[in-house]
Amino acid sequence: MFNQKWNNLVGYQIYIKSFFDSNNDGIGDINGITKKLDYIKNLGVNFIWICPFYDSPMDDNGYDIRDYYQIDSSYGTMDDLKNLISEAHKRNLKVVIDLVMNHTSDENKWFILSEQKVEPFTDFYIWKDGKIIKDKICPPNNWQSFFSGSAWGYSEKRKQYFLKIFSKKMPDLNYENEKVFEEMEKIIAFYSNLKVDGFRVDAIAHIGKDLTFKNAKNIKKTYKSFSNLPNTHKYLKKFNQIFKKYDMFTMGELGGDPSRKDILEYTTKNELDMVFSFEQLSVFNKDDTINLKNLMKTLKYKNKISICGGSPVLFWLNHDYPRLKSKIKNEKESSNAQICLAGLMYMLKGTPIIYNGEELGMENYPYSSIDEFKDVNAKMLYENSKDKKQTLCYLKENSRDNSRTIMQWNSKKYAGFSTHEPWNYVNKNYKILNAELEQNQANSVLSAYKSILKTRANNLDIISNGKYKFFRKNAILGYFIENNNQKLAVLANFGENAKKLPFKNYKVAYGNKIFKSNEILPYEILILKSK
Numbered sequence: 001m002f003n004q005k006w007n008n009l010v011g012y013q014i015y016i017k018s019f020f021d022s023n024n025d026g027i028g029d030i031n032g033i034t035k036k037l038d039y040i041k042n043l044g045v046n047f048i049w050i051c052p053f054y055d056s057p058m059d060d061n062g063y064d065i066r067d068y069y070q071i072d073s074s075y076g077t078m079d080d081l082k083n084l085i086s087e088a089h090k091r092n093l094k095v096v097i098d099l100v101m102n103h104t105s106d107e108n109k110w111f112i113l114s115e116q117k118v119e120p121f122t123d124f125y126i127w128k129d130g131k132i133i134k135d136k137i138c139p140p141n142n143w144q145s146f147f148s149g150s151a152w153g154y155s156e157k158r159k160q161y162f163l164k165i166f167s168k169k170m171p172d173l174n175y176e177n178e179k180v181f182e183e184m185e186k187i188i189a190f191y192s193n194l195k196v197d198g199f200r201v202d203a204i205a206h207i208g209k210d211l212t213f214k215n216a217k218n219i220k221k222t223y224k225s226f227s228n229l230p231n232t233h234k235y236l237k238k239f240n241q242i243f244k245k246y247d248m249f250t251m252g253e254l255g256g257d258p259s260r261k262d263i264l265e266y267t268t269k270n271e272l273d274m275v276f277s278f279e280q281l282s283v284f285n286k287d288d289t290i291n292l293k294n295l296m297k298t299l300k301y302k303n304k305i306s307i308c309g310g311s312p313v314l315f316w317l318n319h320d321y322p323r324l325k326s327k328i329k330n331e332k333e334s335s336n337a338q339i340c341l342a343g344l345m346y347m348l349k350g351t352p353i354i355y356n357g358e359e360l361g362m363e364n365y366p367y368s369s370i371d372e373f374k375d376v377n378a379k380m381l382y383e384n385s386k387d388k389k390q391t392l393c394y395l396k397e398n399s400r401d402n403s404r405t406i407m408q409w410n411s412k413k414y415a416g417f418s419t420h421e422p423w424n425y426v427n428k429n430y431k432i433l434n435a436e437l438e439q440n441q442a443n444s445v446l447s448a449y450k451s452i453l454k455t456r457a458n459n460l461d462i463i464s465n466g467k468y469k470f471f472r473k474n475a476i477l478g479y480f481i482e483n484n485n486q487k488l489a490v491l492a493n494f495g496e497n498a499k500k501l502p503f504k505n506y507k508v509a510y511g512n513k514i515f516k517s518n519e520i521l522p523y524e525i526l527i528l529k530s531k
Helices: 030-035 037-043 078-090 109-115 178-193 219-226 230-245 260-268 279-283 292-307 334-346 376-384 388-398 400-404 435-439 445-458 460-465
Strands: 011-014 047-050 067-071 094-100 131-133 136-138 152-155 160-163 198-202 249-253 274-276 351-355 467-473 476-483 486-493 506-511 525-530
Touching (some): 037 445, 067 178, 178 230, 230 249, 279 292, 334 486, 376 400, 445 506
Antiparallel strands (some): 131 136, 152 160, 476 486
């Protein structure tokens, strides 16, 4: 069940490599986060979630872990991490870190020893013999990787295939092996001793596999063979006891199209405290406008999870998805449209998490060539595609590289991130879109996010305990919340005309435009409170 200490908190996700470079080597680092803690605190958030900083070959930017007990030298030292945790706690900010449990790097000592069949590591990973077809050795089945191509890699040393549902350098762990649980518990205990407060558990929906390893009937949905399966729930119930033992909070990432039943089981059956699910992706039309029908469905779905006792994370994007502003760039007022989306999502019951740069309205980078992309997923998709031109167009809009560009702090060279050329691109609009400028602009996206979070904090009792009633009339939508004769209305107008408000006897708690009369303007969001 939900860890009550985390009820009503707001989080801020940090992609460490692109956040802030403290030693001017072009790469963001742990000390860079420490230097920006006051900025983060002033947003109105209560905890930070930091993407992986472990020792890694960086095939997938740190999600391929070589050593769970070491900090990658590009990010700093263990003492830097200890200092960050201490400084965060001084500011009453909790610290959540990524725990990658589905896979490791193929350079992890566990895999190296498993490949050599050294006990007790022989079966730490999922090894299978290949099939002989026309005198040629082939993968054990037709499963496909999330990153395109076969989900199997071949080891010349062991003469067997290993399962790798992401990158070819990221073999999947075998949770049928009790020793894997034991090693993971050691890692959890280690970071608990460092006073880390919790984990965002990466790709957790995939730790269980179809142990028959039969071919998938639908080649386009082979992920169903390793997503949200009954043994995933079995493993997590066991892990939950370990997390509880060390008083560690958990947020789980649910890919693979989990059902509502799955989501509720994850958060109400002693598995995880909170879950990320991705219904909001349906809100964005292919022409970069908002699908209002799906927006309403998404808001209702998140609320339904809460009503049924689950604990949803409320978010629009993270390090795996393009920038929110760019997904709605063809709305007539894209900045105000983003503010409307933020208010509608973050006033729901659940736990809002903002991705670094989202609060500034950062946008996708204008990529022009496949050579500019850095993400292994983008490269694999392009390499395995038949229509390179079409794939490049898709990647420009949807690649994970878009969310990993450099954080825009000010209008100085490299957007104030570093004095050295950064590892990744700086968007060309950084001189007119950055944190320093937006701090002093009353109508900026940054000012809006601060105000929305402050309004949320001032009305937590209504949000946490109230009943929600959803409303939509043409382009105006939102919801009413009522608790003990207190009422809130959260309404947004995505249309081109001002409309009369369907609510009386209220005062404005927040609005992104200058409120003058009993109407809601185009691309205006109003949070109204009963008098």
